[in-house]
Structure formats: structure tokens, C-alpha cells
Amino acid sequence: MAKVLHEIDAGLAAWIAAQPLFFVATAPLAADGHVNLSPRGLDTFRIIGPHEVVWLDLTGSGNESAAHLAENGRITLMFCAFAGPARILRLYGRGQVVLPDDPAWPELRPRFPDLPGIRQLVRVTVERVQTSCGYGVPLMELKGQRDELTAWAARKGDAGIAEYRRRNNTLSIDGLPAPGLTDLARE
Numbered sequence: 001m002a003k004v005l006h007e008i009d010a011g012l013a014a015w016i017a018a019q020p021l022f023f024v025a026t027a028p029l030a031a032d033g034h035v036n037l038s039p040r041g042l043d044t045f046r047i048i049g050p051h052e053v054v055w056l057d058l059t060g061s062g063n064e065s066a067a068h069l070a071e072n073g074r075i076t077l078m079f080c081a082f083a084g085p086a087r088i089l090r091l092y093g094r095g096q097v098v099l100p101d102d103p104a105w106p107e108l109r110p111r112f113p114d115l116p117g118i119r120q121l122v123r124v125t126v127e128r129v130q131t132s133c134g135y136g137v138p139l140m141e142l143k144g145q146r147d148e149l150t151a152w153a154a155r156k157g158d159a160g161i162a163e164y165r166r167r168n169n170t171l172s173i174d175g176l177p178a179p180g181l182t183d184l185a186r187e
Contacts, residue, residue, distance in 0.1 A: 005129040007050035008091070012129070016047060016079055016089065020142050023078040024055075024122075026068035026095075033174045036064035041145050046111045051126045053077070053091065054098070054108050059117040059153055059161055059169065066120065066179050067172035069095045075124055083142070086134035093126040097179050117153025117161055119169070120179070 005012070016022075022045060027035040044056040057066070069075060075095040081087040098104050098121040108121050153161055169178055 002130055002132045005131065008047055008053070008126065008129055009050065012089070012131075013047045015081075015087070016045070019079045019081070020145065021080075021082075022055075023080075024065050025076040025078070026065045026074060028068055028172070028174050028176055029072050030174065034064075034172075036062075036068060036172075038065065042115065042150070043113050044115075046108075048108075048123075052124065053126060054111070054121055054123045056112040056115070056118060057097075057120045057122050058115060058149060059119045059165060060149070061168065062173065063119070063165075063169040063178035064172050065095075065122065066097045067174075067176040069097055069122065070179055071176050075122075077124065080137045081134055082137065082140040086137060088132045088134040088137065090128075090130045090132075091124065091126045092128035092130070093124045095122050095124040097121070098123050099179065115153075116150050117156075119165065 008016070021039055021041050023037060023039055025035065025037045027033060038060075040055060042058070044058070045053065046055070047053050065075070073094040073096065075093055077091040077093075079089045098108060100109075104123065105121070108123065112121075156164060172178055
């Protein structure tokens, strides 16, 4: 049974903080565009207030979320309980990419650990908070976070990451321009 809440309260914030994984969904405005759904892990998510969240976005294979947010701002974040009582949480809202030259960067960036491959922050104004049962979500045991992404970024180094972004992160799969190519290693 779905339940709409007024905000992210302290209890829900604690539950979110305990989840090792969340999902990000964005889409372009074009009807024939591709919906993007990406899993996120590591220590990359923070609740700023009852209607605001931010995550640290690391360099990846594409930059779909940033391209979609630049075009239309629409975003949904989803958390699932894989341990404990069943629950799904969706945060619907409007997102924006925050780069190192943005005035919000100095306030938001220190909230996160230093990880190799930092590309940008994504700030979301939460317009709807909705929980649902999650009875269909399996129980799973967390063995730990993977280190492949951060190890890959560390091996590439600053110059390698900058070149990778130029080659792979400039356009979405639908051809939308994606922000976030600034070399963040020099913050």
C-alpha cells in the first residue's frame, strides 16, 4: 500500500542512511528517448533537509542523469529494504548538477568522503515522498561495497579520468549534452 508523506522525517532519514544502495531514474522529454535507471552505492548519499537530498556522482560509463537533468530536471530516487522489514521509498523531485564552480559546491562537497573519480554532485529538491510495501523485494545479505569503480578511477589518474569524460560523458545515448566534464580532481 502506497503512502505519501509530507517530508523526509528523522525516522525515514535514518532508514535511508542504513540502505547500501539506491536507484536513480531520469528521462529525456522526447517520447522516443531512453529512460535511464542507474544503481548507486558507496558512501555517496546525504539528506540535507526534509525536502532536499544530494549525492556524490562518480565518473561512470555515461552521464545520462546529468544530461536529462540539464534538459528537464525530472528525477526519481528509489531505495529498497533488502534486510529487515519490507519497504520501498521513492523520492520524486527536481534535480540539478552541481559542479566545482557552482556557489553551492563549497557547502555540499565537504559532506562526502574523498573518492577517486568525483565528477559532480546532484542536488534534488524533493517534491513527493512515497513509501510502499516492498513485499516483492527479496531479502539479501550485504557482503560489502565493490571497489572496482574507485580502483579504476585511481588507476586512470586525473588526466586519464578527464580524457575518459571527454570521450564518454559528453552526450547522452539520445544525443543530449551532459554537463560535468570539469576536472574535479583539482578542486
